[in-house]
Amino acid sequence: MIKEKVKTGVPGLDEMLEGGLIPGRTYVVSGTSGTGKTTLALQFLLEGSKQGERVLYVSLDEPPNEVRRNMMSYGWDLSRIQVFDATADVMSYDKTPVRDVSTERKVVYFGDVKDEIRKTSEKSPMDMTVNTLQELVKQEMKVRRYSRIVIDSLSSLRHFYIRTSEENASTISFIRVLSDIGVTSLVTVQLPEISKPDVEAHMARGEIRLHKWINGRGLMRGVTIEKYRGSSHDHRLRLMKISSEGIVIKSLAVRQTKTEEDGADTKQEAAANAPETIAEPPPSNAGAPGPVPDSSKPPEGGGP
């Protein structure tokens, strides 16, 4: 059996993963825009920092000051999470661009991130590439043995930091480096609305996919485990919610805390019908109230 799994810190997700992630491996968190990839990734790091682990957030999409601001509404204490600002500089289109790759950019604690966006240095905008980032992660890993790393997002890395001709090879190499250094890592991948699997999905040891769709009740959110090498896992779509405390996987969370708010939750459980029937055999179930899925029956065992 595999040694102790790494808890993601997302209520319900660890149960879907039969206890958590296998340590030292790289996993993909995928989803279309606005599905909660960054939130999930930070929750994963937060869980590590709560347990006194060293954790690193590599920010490629959003400047760290914005990420920190965004997460404030969850009331999380991100200050012990270390962050590397790998967001691109404004390009200088002057005739003699100064490309000083050695410009100091350091890993800092989220708590030390300034409120303002980092301004591009006039003299030396940095040419961040997949190579510099790969080296940085390796070096950082030697100095501070991180136990969790998040790359947010791999899509940005592919689009903006890798030359098109080398896209796949460089992406694979990057994921390989993460596995070689033996850190449990999550890389986020932004999916187009209609997608086909890409190299990262093949290379990663597992993929957690976030979904959103709309039905008569409004926006629904769900999560599936698309792949999980070396472990059994939940094969169903589970409803999730982005609440004021972060991401909560509902159907399972309900099962565990069913006594807490009975009335409200039964309604939400009923809502679980729709997505599962919609998600598996696509649309066309308009009107037909789907069969009652298992997830809405958990109280059965408990009895009256």
Place this chain on the structure above:
Amino acid sequence: MKYDDAQRVSIGIPGLDKMLDGGLLPGRPYVVSGTTGSGKTILSVQFLQQGVKQGERALLVAIDEPPAEIRENVRAMGWDVGKIRILDVHPAAKAYSKRVSLVEVAAQRSVSALMEAGPDAKAEAMKKASPDISIQSLQLMLKQELQEVKYSRVVIDSLTSLKKLSEMMEDTDTSILSLLRFLSEASLTSLVVTDLPDPTQLEPEIFICRGEIRLHKRMVGGRTDRCVTIEKFRGSAHDTLPRPMRLTETGMIIDAGKKIPKASLRELQAFTQYAR
């Protein structure tokens, strides 16, 4: 800690501000997407107009339409848009003579108030120069302009055209990344207008931006049906339902309290990501 209303950037369309939990977050780039005729430019001009009303400086980068036409169109709605400043980068008719370098282009284009927009000598001069417009040259122009005037809102209408104009000349993905970063570093709240994204492609602007307001227009039961959705809004709560929208003689009206009719919802579900 949440952003309170005072910090939010109001779009000036009450229903839309409500959907956005008060408005946009300052200093960040956002996308407005939709098919042709869905109301993207109207929304953008209302956003700029709201800024002007609050005593801010607002800049419209006009690529799709010549400024004089935009002015005529919005005047028909009875808005006084004279104070919105405009950077005319509408491609001039090509003269097929000597090209001008990018840096020189930056020096040539100038900003005028929308009020003054009209065919003039400058346009004639431009025709002679007929410089190529690109994402890079736009960033240079904006840099120059921002040194002179302190703006707080900017609209790029549209990025789709700008991308097409620059396609042959540069790596557009990284240029867009750089341009949006540039706007953020200048503390500008920006709206970037784009066509409806191709659902099979990952458009860079859609995933770099911090939010997307999508305008939908389609025929349902023999009439044009319009609605608006917030596809993404980082760092803020937002309305997750599609809301009915109307384009009236006085601008865009969004009814944030109403649901869209069932038939329209079905149309919407049959499309893009909602089809899951």
